Amino acid sequence: MSFLTKDLALWMYERMLLIRFYEEKVREFFAQGKIPGFVHLYAGEEAVAVGVAANLRKDDFITSTHRGHGHCIAKGCDVKLMMAEIMGKKTGLCKGKGGSMHIADFDVGMLGANGIVGGGAPHAVGAALSAKLRRSGQVAVAFLGDGAMNQGVVLESLNLAAIWKLPVIFVVEDNQYAISMRSLTPTELQPRVSTARGYAERAGGFGIPAVTVDGQDVIAVYEVAREAIERARRGEGPTLIHAITYRYYGHFEGDPLAYRSRKEEEEWRRRDPIVIFKNKLLEMGIASSDELKRIEDKAMKEIEDAVKFAEESPYPDPEEAFKDVFIEEYY
Amino acid sequence: MSVREITFLEALNEALRQEMERDPTVIIMGEDVGVYGGAFGVTKGLLEKFGFERVIDTPISEAGFIGAAIGATATGLRPVVELMFVDFFGVAMDQIYNQAAKMRYMFGGKIKVPITIRTTIGGGLSAAAQHSQVLYSIFAHVPGLKVVVPSTPYDAKGLLISSIRDDNPVMFFEHKLLYPIKGPVPIEPYTIPLGKADVKREGTDVTIIGLALTIHQALEAADILAEEGVSAEVIDPRTIVPFDKEAILKSVRKTGRVVIVDEDYDRCGFASWVAAVVADEAFEYLDAPVKRVTTPNVPIPFSPPLEKHVLPNTEKIVKAVRAVVRKG
Numbered sequence: 001m002s003f004l005t006k007d008l009a010l011w012m013y014e015r016m017l018l019i020r021f022y023e024e025k026v027r028e029f030f031a032q033g034k035i036p037g038f039v040h041l042y043a044g045e046e047a048v049a050v051g052v053a054a055n056l057r058k059d060d061f062i063t064s065t066h067r068g069h070g071h072c073i074a075k076g077c078d079v080k081l082m083m084a085e086i087m088g089k090k091t092g093l094c095k096g097k098g099g100s101m102h103i104a105d106f107d108v109g110m111l112g113a114n115g116i117v118g119g120g121a122p123h124a125v126g127a128a129l130s131a132k133l134r135r136s137g138q139v140a141v142a143f144l145g146d147g148a149m150n151q152g153v154v155l156e157s158l159n160l161a162a163i164w165k166l167p168v169i170f171v172v173e174d175n176q177y178a179i180s181m182r183s184l185t186p187t188e189l190q191p192r193v194s195t196a197r198g199y200a201e202r203a204g205g206f207g208i209p210a211v212t213v214d215g216q217d218v219i220a221v222y223e224v225a226r227e228a229i230e231r232a233r234r235g236e237g238p239t240l241i242h243a244i245t246y247r248y249y250g251h252f253e254g255d256p257l258a259y260r261s262r263k264e265e266e267e268w269r270r271r272d273p274i275v276i277f278k279n280k281l282l283e284m285g286i287a288s289s290d291e292l293k294r295i296e297d298k299a300m301k302e303i304e305d306a307v308k309f310a311e312e313s314p315y316p317d318p319e320e321a322f323k324d325v326f327i328e329e330y331y
Numbered sequence: 332m333s334v335r336e337i338t339f340l341e342a343l344n345e346a347l348r349q350e351m352e353r354d355p356t357v358i359i360m361g362e363d364v365g366v367y368g369g370a371f372g373v374t375k376g377l378l379e380k381f382g383f384e385r386v387i388d389t390p391i392s393e394a395g396f397i398g399a400a401i402g403a404t405a406t407g408l409r410p411v412v413e414l415m416f417v418d419f420f421g422v423a424m425d426q427i428y429n430q431a432a433k434m435r436y437m438f439g440g441k442i443k444v445p446i447t448i449r450t451t452i453g454g455g456l457s458a459a460a461q462h463s464q465v466l467y468s469i470f471a472h473v474p475g476l477k478v479v480v481p482s483t484p485y486d487a488k489g490l491l492i493s494s495i496r497d498d499n500p501v502m503f504f505e506h507k508l509l510y511p512i513k514g515p516v517p518i519e520p521y522t523i524p525l526g527k528a529d530v531k532r533e534g535t536d537v538t539i540i541g542l543a544l545t546i547h548q549a550l551e552a553a554d555i556l557a558e559e560g561v562s563a564e565v566i567d568p569r570t571i572v573p574f575d576k577e578a579i580l581k582s583v584r585k586t587g588r589v590v591i592v593d594e595d596y597d598r599c600g601f602a603s604w605v606a607a608v609v610a611d612e613a614f615e616y617l618d619a620p621v622k623r624v625t626t627p628n629v630p631i632p633f634s635p636p637l638e639k640h641v642l643p644n645t646e647k648i649v650k651a652v653r654a655v656v657r658k659g
Contacts, residue, residue, distance in 0.1 A: 092439070097438075106438075106441065111405050116430070119430055121396020122402060124402060125402060126405070127405060133408065153395060157399070158391040160396065167385075
């Protein structure tokens, strides 16, 4: 807590709100048929992306997942361009060619959301390898879901990061479910996908230090991420952070959620990461309720502006489909 | 340029060395590429010259290290990755076809992915079904990958240098039986543009199209056919993606007869696609049906007589040409 300045704390609060408001708006628009394709919402997990990103430089790297909106916003992607992208508009961050699962913005070190579970993990390893060889002092963060921890390429990535002692941090966002399959603790409805006692234990098998953290407490995440990222910058190698969290909505919008109970969802919502953080900011006297209200209003306005921008933006010209396959105009 | 005779393998080694000297962002990654010098010896001597930071031996973790190479391209490096046998792509295909191939497009054209994946192809060594395939058609099928298949030491060096300098992901296929063949190669670095076919032998009666080892078989077949009074033109597209369609069509318009030789499996492969292109765009020039000499749709067998039976060879090419020339 001692390192958390007021500016940074308020930035974190604002980012968490932006993610929540963005996701709520996407949910609303998806239900209205304004957003094509599949969307996977990050609401409920905000403290993880923001607590980690609060420790990153603009030129540090992250790789993300199919549930990537929160990582993008935390790393500094423009929400207007993101909103346009997921509506398939020409003005989108990726010209409307990627959509929700493929948002990237290399200018802020966001190396890509990913439609393949675990697919981005080795990219973070490679970005960290590049940082190490170029002696740039940059670090890379691979955001992963609990489901990705059973993908071969993720386990390969852990091994490569360990043997090459790379400045990479694996952040396992354990939101309890890999689609419908239970992460670590079986319930009466669902069997589990791993017999590990925790993902930290599994990292230990690769010789990677690991820590488990309450993913609803952004200050707790900030502190463990701070230590891991400083360690990486010092050249001491990778760390795995196992963050226990919860996704408020289904795997995707339209998921009937038959695999978990409404009671369980209510229990988790009682530990809302934004409410927890807000109460802390007030209790500790870091900010007044007026100050927080102004941040809330500003974040809401930013999302409303993003929606307006996206809705008013044109769709791409159909011929655009043939561009950007290669550097040259060829397909 | 000072030209001397070196092997296909030496030409590749020289291309790697010269590009690493020219550009400090070029690194090598792969299994046994360091002290061992590469499973076939292509990276020999590079570790000694460039050190452990730029010649990186990896665990047997193809998805992991190909993915890491992709991440390294996104952050300023230009990796050349060795995939020991193309047959091993199965454990790493997501990183190749869903990640490297599509990133630029999915991300709206704002990034480049300058990775070169070198791999070995081809039968003839009794290496059986998991170490003998060609499979370049699979990579050509997926949008976003350049596909390079050299047949001579000269082409190998120039095309590898071009591939490394290319800002797109490139799959570079080296036929194992070509490594020892010798040919004239300039000492200096030079490039051959990707997407430019080479007429390996001029002729007027039939166009034979091949790649890698089959170019050499086609040239032998052309010698035999010449004795029978048949003048065969042998064209080497050298790259499947981009594809020099014009060079092929120009030759077909001249000869009116086409035989496509392809060591890849017959079904939905390179030869079938070229045949379709010829049928679509030069049908009126054809004097005979397009013939394909390919590997039938069976796994490559181990026992030498079985393997010999399924792979393309000079005799099969001669027979195919005789058939189209007679029909005309």
